[in-house]
Ligand code: FES
């Protein structure tokens with residue numbers, strides 16, 4: 001049996017072994033996790049696994065035994081993205097918003113270890129989050145809290 | 146103005162930033178069938194035999210549909226106004242396949258895994274036909290892609306593989322070239338490129354409790370989806386409801402009826418809710434891309450360097466079907482001829498079929514291809530004549546008050562409408578851009594060793610909606626807390642148009658934006674709108690919103706006057722006042738609902754414009770070329786636009802900042818590659834490189850102010866214009882840096898090295 005913690009829930013996973021974490025999370029209606037590519041290239045499906053950013057389309061649920069998985073819904077509920085969210089809104093960093101949950105996940109991971117990142121650290125962090133709307137200009141600005 | 150032009154947060158921003166379930170696929174999917182498409186593995190051929198029995202027998206497969214399940218019916222997948230000016234050359238499934246990726250069958254199963262398994266169980270025998278991959282060889286080839294189509298008014302000549310043709314002439318170009326002091330000519334080409342919105346095409350369909358077909362889909366054109374699905378499936382429009390939720394980007398690719406008809410067909414056949422989502426790989430070959438064009442421009446000049454004549458020749462590759470074939474190259478022609486005043490011109494444009502993926506709408510819609518040619522040629526001319534590139538352009542721009550003759554000659558698949566240029570800020574754009582770029586600081590540029598730095602510029606224009614065709618409507622009603630429901634057909638596809646339209650309504654009604662509750666694009670609940678394309682939303686839909694809000698404002702005033710019993714009372718700052726007595730909106734609406742002069746304050750309006758004022762832009766590029774490796778690095782892009790009155794400054798900047806990397810991509814890194822059999826090779830984000838946060842150059846996006854009399858509050862369009870300039874500016878900067886002129890995009894290191902004579 002695979003056990004892991006997902007947001008505030010303890011999960012005992014007994015489902016289909018070939019399922020990716022992205023498929024699983026969307027199937028239980030954690031819709032902040034988005035599909036964009038399934039090759040691990042776009043970052044729309046980003047989640048935190050033990051504080052690190054992962055593309056959930058590239059991990060099998062099977063491999064998560066003992067891990068802590070956090071999605072944007074949970075970070076939002078905890079208030080951990082409040083400041084970032086406000087800044088994204090204020091700076092106009094959200095256009096279609098499809099990439100935004102992934103970007104925020106990446107930034108939360110960064111902020112957990114570095115609360116004053118500079119522009120290049122922010123760019124490095126967002127390098128795995130493809131955005132086709134903003135040219136990254138305003139998201140990078142917004143992340144400089 | 147209090148709201149228009151002022152900083153305003155997106156009305157949908159909070160939900161988006163919190164990852165709330167607002168996109169098409171973000172709904173529970175109980176009992177849904179999952180759809181997968183079977184695509185043709187060959188570029189051209191006929192299905193001799195197709196056996197679906199094994200697939201159907203697989204447990205969990207609910208339906209398999211092929212061409213045998215549908216009456217032959219031709220339509221176009223282009224989501225355009227009716228009648229669509231694109232060839233009707235497409236069937237939902239066709240026994241003849243015309244490119245690797247043509248749809249052969251759909252499987253509907255209880256899960257995606259089962260559907261995928263079932264795909265492998267369909268057996269198809271093909272008779273292979275020879276294929277055409279080179280657009281230069283398509284016209285009058287003995288291989289004919291659509292020999293069976295006769296009498297379609299929008300297919301130019303099926304027997305000759307000519308999907309569309311445009312010819313136009315003004316003045317006497319022949320003579321003008323003969324008597325010109327200088328004549329220059331150049332040929333330029335652009336490749337297949339992908340819109341690459343991050344949300345793929347996704348459609349969900351189901352039958353509601355009244356057996357009506359609900360289509361929840363990522364589309365730019367909900368009303369066209371309703372009409373075309375109704376037509377293809379012979380199903381009454383009255384029983385179709387199309388819902389457009391939040392959309393994860395479209396850029397033209399979702400101006401297409403791509404899978405809605407197939408998903409709906411499965412639902413109608415099985416009675417089950419159905420879902421179809423393209424994988425990223427499928428997006429690359431089965432969705433749409435930018436029409437590759439070869440553009441030849443000839444320009445004549447007199448001794449004062451005024452343009453005497455322009456000859457424009459376009460060969461467009463439409464791919465296997467003609468979606469948007471005519472109108473894209475018509476926009477190429479219109480826009481190229483709307484920037485500089487040419488007293489004589491000629492246009493000849495052919496769109497040909499090839500056995501390659503289908504091209505379609507992509508931000509800029511033909512203009513990027515045209516301006517790549519025009520602005521590179523202008524650069525070459527300035528260099529050859531040793532004249533200032535600014536002066537050469539400024540001398541020839543259309544001026545305010547000028548008529549732009551191409552507008553009346555060439556419309557959207559028919560004649561156009563007379564257009565007078567009311568406002569142009571192109572000169573200011575050039576001047577401001579020059580300053581921001583530090584154009585004259587030549588000394589600061591590196592020019593030693595193998596790294597050469599250079600700068601380039603391009604001047605461009607676009608339109609604001611399709612004149613005389615794009616129609617939008619709005620409905621607005623008042624609530625007793627002085628909030629307003631604004632219902633618009635306009636499709637916000639991530640551009641922020643809901644917010645811009647709310648700002649327009651708020652400005653007219655003198656309330657704050659949070660008092661406007663926007664609901665957009667639901668064919669049951671909102672009025673009609675042609676859709677989000679041709680940069681039309683703020684200009685056309687905004688016009689409708691402004692009119693509706695003005696009508697409602699009059700109604701509120703009228704109610705207020707009656708309630709105050711004073712016909713001279715005026716409306717100001719959210720109340721109606723006689724000077725002594727006043728009534729707030731809340732009081733007026735509450736009384737109107739419940740006690741006196743009872744009625745619902747509400748208004749509707751439709752808007753259509755015969756003007757399509759061009760927004761203008763000047764784009765500057767600063768690049769470094771490594772002459773050892775041929776690698777080009779873009780250091781900085783400056784983009785200055787004249788889009789009339791800006792409604793929302795941050796969103797307008799955002800449009801430019803997003804369009805720029807798409808064009809840099811088209812110049813340097815984004816192009817689809819096909820193998821000898823016509824198979825798309827680079828079908829993922831690793832091999833088709835779109836710009837990431839660490840690849841980006843410095844971006845400066847600014848606007849100069851004009852106020853166009855034809856747009857709401859003086860607005861012109863914003864969405865497409867900034868995509869036209871970067872590619873030619875980069876090509877010109879590369880020449881400036883290292884003397885290599887590349888006329889064929891993409892600009893690869895190999896081409897640079899060849900240009901330098903190093904390989
Ligand atoms: S969907 Fe997982 S990285 Fe793109």
Ligand code: FES
Pocket residue numbers: 094095096097098099100130131132133134343393394639
């Ligand atoms: S905002 Fe649309 S993809 Fe980033």
